Amino acid sequence: MGNYLLRRFIRSVLTLLLVVFIVFSLLRLMPIEGYFPNYEKLSREQIEAGLMNMGLLDPLPVQFFRYVKSALHGDFGSSRTYMANVMVTDILKQKIPISMKFGLSSLFLALLISIPLSMAMASHKGKWIDRIGTLFLVILQAVPSAIYILLIQAIGTEKLHIKMLYQANDMTTWILPVISMSLGNIAFYTTWLRRYLIEEENKGYVILAKVKGVSSECILKKHMLKNAIVPMIQYLPNSIFNTMIGSIYVESLYSIPGMGGLLVQVIQKQDNTMVQAIVILFAVTGILGVLLGDILLCLIDPRVQLTSRGGV
Incomplete structure (x- = not known):
């Protein structure tokens, strides 16, 4: 029984990490407008500075492990366009x-x-x-x-x-x-x-x-x-x-x-941070x-x- 439960737990953790990585990677292909509430008013230098501050210019593996580490501490970042600068949690x-x-x-x-x-x-x-x-x-x-x-x-x-x-x-x-x-x-x-x-x-x-x-x-x-x-x-x-x-x-x-309506709203507002957190939450609950x-x-x-x- 103990060995079976351990195998099931490890398999679930690996599945969850794979799902998180796929979601994380796909959202990095999305337009960067979703990270800035006033994107149209920003200069190229301001956008690059903002991306650097958010760590989005780092290599993908570095971004991923940093995100997982923060998520394990209950930190999923802050909303960008839905409710600017309000913590996702x-x-x-x-x-x-x-x-x-x-x-x-x-x-x-x-x-x-x-x-x-x-x-x-x-x-x-x-x-x-x-x-x-x-x-x-x-x-x-x-x-x-x-x-x-x-x-x-x-x-x-x-x-x-x-x-x-x-x-x-x-x-x-x-x-x-x-x-x-x-x-x-x-x-x-x-x-x-x-x-x-x-x-x-x-x-x-x-x-x-x-x-x-x-x-x-x-x-x-x-x-x-x-x-x-x-x-x-x-x-x-x-x-x-x-x-x-x-x-x-x-x-x-x-x-x-509630959560169902929230997902629709953050997708419409292209709030990548919120979309990422919600989709991962859906995966966690399912697994x-x-x-x-x-x-x-x-x-x-x-x-x-x-x-x-x-x-x-």
Whole structure:
């Protein structure tokens, strides 16, 4: 177990360093206007002096290792054009909590719907409840998210008269964004939990319980659900970490001042320092979420066998 976890950790660190290097290198190919809020008014000498002060004229490997060293201390530099001279970490501290509030709310709603829905579909496999549920899941997965997000927005604002634009002090403005952000997780968790529940149905302990006269409802709730949720645990850390990065489309549509909307704004303003930090944050959350999911699954599920190659 210890060797496996160490290998997974080293592999994740190397993957993260590779992603950071690629992002770092690509952004060095971007126009230098993104480093100066008043680029048009500066002379060539002033621009070169500014680039030198920022260390952007040093060799790329020197810049990269300096950036990694600073990032490990929580220093991602300062914004150049989005909020000139404001530390990137200070901006992220304002935006991340907002995205997490919406993300965690939508994840909670998704789990609240997915668990009973998957149980109903699995216990009525092949019947009308399962067929309708399957059709619902297929639609969610097949139709582009922008379509049903706009549909929710139209129905919510025009038919139900729910306020559209986000207001910090009005919880009703959370309704449409949270519903919109939850649909993807509803489709994912319901699909997989239904599958795992159906797999559990054919196992020996279920057959034995039925022979002993235990009701199907009791078997489903007390035994099958518990075992079916175990493999789903590995996806939960990634879902939680993803709440930090927000939803670009939903946050932009509802004017939510979170991470998703921030990425769009800094790209429009060509703030290379901010773009770099946000993209790296996205990579960190993704890699860390997968790593913690694998570790968590190994710790809680004794049935998991670690192969000699380090896989699960």
